Amino acid sequence: xxxxxxxxxxxxxxxxxxxxxxxxxxxxxxxxxxxxxxxxxxxxxxxxxxxxxxxxxxxxxxxxxxxxxxxxxxxxxxxxxxxxxxxxxxxxxxxxxxxxxxxxxxxxxxxxxxxxxxxxxxxxxxxxxxxxxxxxxxxxxxxxxxxxxxxxxxxxxxxxxxxxxxxxxxxxxxxxxxxxxxxxxxxxxxxxxxxxxxxxxxxxxxxxxxxxxxxxxxxxxxxxxxxxxxxxxxxxxxxxxxxxxxxxxxxxxxxxxxxxxxxxxxxxxxxxxxxxxxxxxxxxxxxxxxxxxxxxxxxxxxxxxxxxxxxxxxxxxxxxxxxxxxxxxxxxxxxxxxxxxxxxxxxxxxxxxxxxxxxxxxxxxxxxxxxxxxxxxxxxxxxxxxxxxxxxxxxxxxxxxxxxxxxxxxxxxxxxxxxxxxxxxxxxxxxxxxxxxxxxxxxxxxxxxxxxxxxxxxxxxxxxxxxxxxxxxxxxxxxxxxxxxxxxxxxxxxxxxxxxxxxxxxxxxxxxxxxxxxxxxxx
Amino acid sequence: xxxxxxxxxxxxxxxxxxxxxxxxxxxxxxxxxxxxxxxxxxxxxxxxxxxxxxxxxxxxxxxxxxxxxxxxxxxxxxxxxxxxxxxxxxxxxxxxxxxxxxxxxxxxxxxxxxxxxxxxxxxxxxxxxxxxxxxxxxxxxxxxxxxxxxxxxxxxxxxxxxxxxxxxxxxxxxxxxxxxxxxxxxxxxxxxxxxxxxxxxxxxxxxxxxxxxxxxxxxxxxxxxxxxxxxxxxxxxxxxxxxxxxxxxxxxxxxxxxxxxxxxxxxxxxxxxxxxxxxxxxxxxxxxxxxxxxxxxxxxxxxxxxxxxxxxxxxxxxxxxxxxxxxxxxxxxxxxxxxx
Ligand SMILES: Nc1ncnc2c1ncn2[C@@H]1O[C@H](COP(=O)(O)OP(=O)(O)OP(=O)(O)O)[C@@H](O)[C@H]1O
Ligand SMILES: [Mg+2]
Numbered sequence: 001x002x003x004x005x006x007x008x009x010x011x012x013x014x015x016x017x018x019x020x021x022x023x024x025x026x027x028x029x030x031x032x033x034x035x036x037x038x039x040x041x042x043x044x045x046x047x048x049x050x051x052x053x054x055x056x057x058x059x060x061x062x063x064x065x066x067x068x069x070x071x072x073x074x075x076x077x078x079x080x081x082x083x084x085x086x087x088x089x090x091x092x093x094x095x096x097x098x099x100x101x102x103x104x105x106x107x108x109x110x111x112x113x114x115x116x117x118x119x120x121x122x123x124x125x126x127x128x129x130x131x132x133x134x135x136x137x138x139x140x141x142x143x144x145x146x147x148x149x150x151x152x153x154x155x156x157x158x159x160x161x162x163x164x165x166x167x168x169x170x171x172x173x174x175x176x177x178x179x180x181x182x183x184x185x186x187x188x189x190x191x192x193x194x195x196x197x198x199x200x201x202x203x204x205x206x207x208x209x210x211x212x213x214x215x216x217x218x219x220x221x222x223x224x225x226x227x228x229x230x231x232x233x234x235x236x237x238x239x240x241x242x243x244x245x246x247x248x249x250x251x252x253x254x255x256x257x258x259x260x261x262x263x264x265x266x267x268x269x270x271x272x273x274x275x276x277x278x279x280x281x282x283x284x285x286x287x288x289x290x291x292x293x294x295x296x297x298x299x300x301x302x303x304x305x306x307x308x309x310x311x312x313x314x315x316x317x318x319x320x321x322x323x324x325x326x327x328x329x330x331x332x333x334x335x336x337x338x339x340x341x342x343x344x345x346x347x348x349x350x351x352x353x354x355x356x357x358x359x360x361x362x363x364x365x366x367x368x369x370x371x372x373x374x375x376x377x378x379x380x381x382x383x384x385x386x387x388x389x390x391x392x393x394x395x396x397x398x399x400x401x402x403x404x405x406x407x408x409x410x411x412x413x414x415x416x417x418x419x420x421x422x423x424x425x426x427x428x429x430x431x432x433x434x435x436x437x438x439x440x441x442x443x444x445x446x447x448x449x450x451x452x453x454x455x456x457x458x459x460x461x462x463x464x465x466x467x468x469x470x471x472x473x474x475x476x477x478x479x480x481x482x483x484x485x486x487x488x489x490x491x492x493x494x495x496x497x498x499x500x501x502x503x504x505x506x507x508x509x510x511x512x513x514x515x516x517x518x519x520x521x522x523x
Numbered sequence: 524x525x526x527x528x529x530x531x532x533x534x535x536x537x538x539x540x541x542x543x544x545x546x547x548x549x550x551x552x553x554x555x556x557x558x559x560x561x562x563x564x565x566x567x568x569x570x571x572x573x574x575x576x577x578x579x580x581x582x583x584x585x586x587x588x589x590x591x592x593x594x595x596x597x598x599x600x601x602x603x604x605x606x607x608x609x610x611x612x613x614x615x616x617x618x619x620x621x622x623x624x625x626x627x628x629x630x631x632x633x634x635x636x637x638x639x640x641x642x643x644x645x646x647x648x649x650x651x652x653x654x655x656x657x658x659x660x661x662x663x664x665x666x667x668x669x670x671x672x673x674x675x676x677x678x679x680x681x682x683x684x685x686x687x688x689x690x691x692x693x694x695x696x697x698x699x700x701x702x703x704x705x706x707x708x709x710x711x712x713x714x715x716x717x718x719x720x721x722x723x724x725x726x727x728x729x730x731x732x733x734x735x736x737x738x739x740x741x742x743x744x745x746x747x748x749x750x751x752x753x754x755x756x757x758x759x760x761x762x763x764x765x766x767x768x769x770x771x772x773x774x775x776x777x778x779x780x781x782x783x784x785x786x787x788x789x790x791x792x793x794x795x796x797x798x799x800x801x802x803x804x805x806x807x808x809x810x811x812x813x814x815x816x817x818x819x820x821x822x823x824x825x826x827x828x829x830x831x832x833x834x835x836x837x838x839x840x841x842x843x844x845x846x847x848x849x850x851x852x853x854x855x856x857x858x859x860x861x862x863x
Binding site for chain 1: 722723726727728729731732734735738739741742743744745746747748749
């Protein structure tokens, strides 16, 4: 049945697979295969159809046309449990963990949901520990998910997906949320699995991931496979050229390397937000940072860096008016954090915009249309209302224009948010929050989940906002991003605060060692 | 994704079997029971008019339920709020002027009373985080007992024979709008309420806030809304609808305060709103449907075809069937969206 004997039939293969969602064609006659012991990178712009392939392989939906083969035999993966039994493990782009349950309960839940047999807890815990040990993870099985950072949650997802004999592991954008150390660790795990003969499909927007770990790359554009090649034969610029569909190698090169440099902050800065002697506590009550003093100036981009979980999110939450600092005060846009009016509504009215870290949880309402999602945070602005009623046409036009500007892949403003691809959901939040008349912008990981072309675009939007005098706090764990756009940087590391320091005079090595918690550059 | 091995289907089959079984055990013919119910509701003038009359309060209350449920707030205590609104309106009725202004004030008092009663639960929810399901149920008990005391004590009629109030002034009665029937101007009030509510839900800022709070309270907070305050407030708003329904019933039908004049309407209103998935435009349709059902079953009970408790069972079963049917197309298999 293999049409061409010279072509090695992969362990898992898609043949001419097409998947439609109403008028949207998510995958168009996709051919793809991955062999045992091979790492296949799947790359493409936001909305190119990567997660749709994942969802078909993990049994969430069936192809409309074409077929899926395993070891040369056609299979019907009509439910997640069928896929799991067939040896396909999946870590989805958005984790499917119940935040209020423990890690072990989450795994137990999946086992029962998929009808994979009821185990007693002790036996299950032993199995989980075994799987984790094989992967080189040390897990705390009894702590609740909402108390864990994203890297730990990801490990639990990986363990969860590996509870059954897995011959194909699919990781959908696993590195988007990881810092450098966790990323390295993940790649060690992938390398080990590969050594054991496991096939791996890795989806990523970071080209360095492709070169670091993948054997082959398949590039998607508009649901079609536009290139499939050994990684050794590819360059970053070539991948980008395929992704965005340009023949202009100079343009592709520019996108791939981000060859532009910031303009520099204007002199004579005026502080719009003053943080004085602030103490921040984590959700579990431990002190993350104490005695923090920093100003956020109009017309600058201040980067907030460091390994996740060291108080960065807590600081952003305070600045956004979602909470008050545990100690000390914040004065922002004329409001004080110990004042009665302190809160997100008041600060937003004064010109604060906030791109929250977890945009799916805090930034969007999945079942609502894109247009209605655009009203979030704008619900008290007169521009879109008359006598308490939405100016529907005006809103629709404004949203359509923003979607076009950000090149959001969506049929139109009336599409439900949840129908968009992960990255396009992110884009709509950015399109909403990075508007004009912004005085303070809190951007938490704004480039997370975006394709590189869009990241460049977002950076240019940040720079534009800065040029118009906005004060921007950029929370990021990506040194490249910080060095590319920020004027100053402040690092939280294990209770210590480094900086703020001007990025111009700071070396990457110095920033790296601060993030690692050392004052001096480690030799 | 239309497979038949779904829990709703089993549920429906089970419930139908249960009801048919119960009717058979009671020694009646299920077909006869069904025929009698349909016959009365749809093919007799009295039955149909009775149903139309009941549609008015069920519509108004269903709208209130739709608002609060959209915000994820479960107002189970509309019966209490209805009593509070009616009692306040009747208590202050003697001081009201006559004519249209008087009627409007009478209805406004009903709204105020219901809103206050719902507002108590709202305050407890917003300030103390108290669960509204429990508080609204409790407040309904309180209201029922209060009513029972009022119509035997301070508000009892001058004759002091029957536990009920004196009739309100004839000038405060909603006029009959269809000659020869009891269909009163409350009908128009219900129509207005439908249109206003539908606009607020579909296009209003307030409706938008309710939806956001109901679907993603964290996102609401990040957008600068106060989910607790909105959730508390909507209890007062939906209480206002209940109070309005009560005032309309009194002004349009009974003319005085008495016990048990809107039996279980608060619970029926939940079914009315849920069946049409909280869509205000469809609430009146669903209210009419349920009213026809009640009218039909009422005649079955009168003819004593089956023992009375069985009527309640059939009623509950029908509500269940509608709800099961209405969730069926809505259920999307878990995770079938692109990114979970
Ligand atoms: N459940 C759905 N209903 C309607 N459209 C959908 C659905 N799931 C995906 N789509 C559409 O299919 C296309 C491909 O989506 P997919 O999630 O596969 O993109 P992706 O390559 O994973 O993008 P990203 O990098 O943003 O995660 C998009 O246009 C998306 O809007
Ligand atoms: Mg995706």
